[in-house]
Structure formats: structure tokens, C-alpha cells
Amino acid sequence: MSPRRSYDQYCSAARALxxxxxRWTLLIVRELLAGPRRYTDLHADLPGVSTDVLASRLKDMERDGLTTRRRLSPPGAAFVYELTGRGRELLPVLQALGTWGQAELGERRPTDAVRAHWFALPLLRCLEGQGVVEVRLEEGEFHVYVGAEKGPVYGEGPAPVEPDARLVLDAGTWEAVGRGESSLADAVRDGRITVSGEGTLAKALREA
Structure with a gap:
């Protein structure tokens, strides 16, 4: 394991960096905000990262106290990586970075990879309260845990419990919301997002 490089500056921003x-560290955090994940799953959802770089980053993150590595119980018996409490504290950092980066998105390029769950963090920035929201996009399904203080922030696929709200929208709508060109409430009012469910979050979205 290579020694950690440092800016050698007595500055909290420099220490954080x-x-x-x-490169790739914060995107690994983005993926692990979904909960424990296997190396192969991380590699599949980080298109463009080499196996060597991913392995190196994960080792560095474990050494620095951002992640832990553990073996699942049989029959799985695979190793998974997960965020520590310190690592999970990077959620607001990623949210702020995502807000700042909205202006850089522009139109989706032919070479741009996309995963449905990459919309989870932008969506969470638009929601208030507490509960589970299930989302269906053309690229797939995911769910988010609104207001969760511990545990996963989102997950792939349908929600494991009855969600408080279900959202259905097309790629154009979620791209517009992700770029900050349309608010979630406006998209619901315009009929570009279909909201179902009787939970507090569903009612709040319909009434916004």
C-alpha cells in the first residue's frame, strides 16, 4: 500500500483533499451510500475505472477510516465494502458538489454512461420529511430513504418495504430536474412525473 500523499498544508480543506x-474516491462514496457493496458491483457501476485503481482507492479509503471491508455470512461469503460513520459524513459534501455541478451537465453526450440510481442524490436534495420513495425510470428502478440519519441513503431496484410514494418519470424529465432546469414540484404539476401512494411524502408532492 502506497503512503498517503499530502498537500502538507495546515488547512482543513487541504486535509480533506x-x-x-x-480521482474516483468521491464516486466510490456515492456508490457506497447505497450500503454494503461487493467489489464487482462497484466496478460495474463505476464505468471507466481500472481494476487496479479501484482496488488501490478502496485500500486507501479503508486505511483512512472511510470504509470497512467484511465477509458476508454463508451462503454468500463474499467480501463487501461499506462506509464508516466518518465516510457517511461525506453525504452533504457530495450533495453540495452535485448542486454546484448542475451547471456543468448540459445535454447528455453519446459517450456518457448512466445508471438509474445516479439520480438518487439529486432527488434527495428535492425532498423533505422522512420516508421511502420508489422511483421508476426508463433506465431502471431505485429507492431513496428520505431523512435517514443512519444506514443506506438509497438502493437499487424496488423498495424492500411499502414506499411512502412512487414516482414514474422519463429520462428527459429527470435530466431536466438533475440540471436544475425544472423543480420536482413543477414536473409533478405539469404531469411529467406521476406520483402514487398515500404516504405523507406522496401527499406533499401532489400538493406542492
């Missing part, structure tokens, strides 16, 4: 400033 010592830990998370390397």
Missing part, C-alpha cells in the same frame, strides 16, 4: 481528493 488529502483523503478524498484523488
Amino acid at each position: 488529502d483523503l478524498v481528493g484523488d
